[in-house]
Amino acid sequence: MRPRLIACILAALPGMALAQMESGDPFAGQRLAAILCANCHRIAPAGPGPATDIAPSFAAIAALPSTTSRSLRAYLRTPHANMPDYRLSREELDDIVAYLLTVRR
Numbered sequence: 001m002r003p004r005l006i007a008c009i010l011a012a013l014p015g016m017a018l019a020q021m022e023s024g025d026p027f028a029g030q031r032l033a034a035i036l037c038a039n040c041h042r043i044a045p046a047g048p049g050p051a052t053d054i055a056p057s058f059a060a061i062a063a064l065p066s067t068t069s070r071s072l073r074a075y076l077r078t079p080h081a082n083m084p085d086y087r088l089s090r091e092e093l094d095d096i097v098a099y100l101l102t103v104r105r
């Protein structure tokens, strides 16, 4: 019984690590995005768009094959010429990434 239990726990570990990476709260992320990102990005697929089209919509970003939780984190942690440097906290980053990935179709 014991060794099996241990095997079960070990088998579950990679899944738990993945869940950990997506630990953000998409609802909090959506609220944050509405404040921080909606000036330039259309953040909800059906929602109202910003006054400008300089930035791709979140749905378009989420649909890119290259978009992953990792790539979004890397992008948002580095400064970009056309985008404010937010210096998001770890939690804000988690939340926004979680939200962005929910608009993927």
Ligand code: HEC
Pocket: 033, 036, 037, 038, 039, 040, 041, 054, 055, 056, 061, 064, 072, 075, 076, 080, 082, 083, 084, 086, 096
């Ligand atoms: C001042 C306008 C502005 C704001 C505010 C803004 N962005 Fe952007 N963002 C841009 C522009 C413009 C680009 C396209 C950059 C380019 O093509 O060089 C971009 C690109 C991106 C990309 C990369 C898209 C790709 O092609 O891979 C991500 C991800 C992103 N923004 C997320 C966010 C998030 C999340 C927020 C809010 C925390 C945000 N942006 C706020 C203007 C903005």
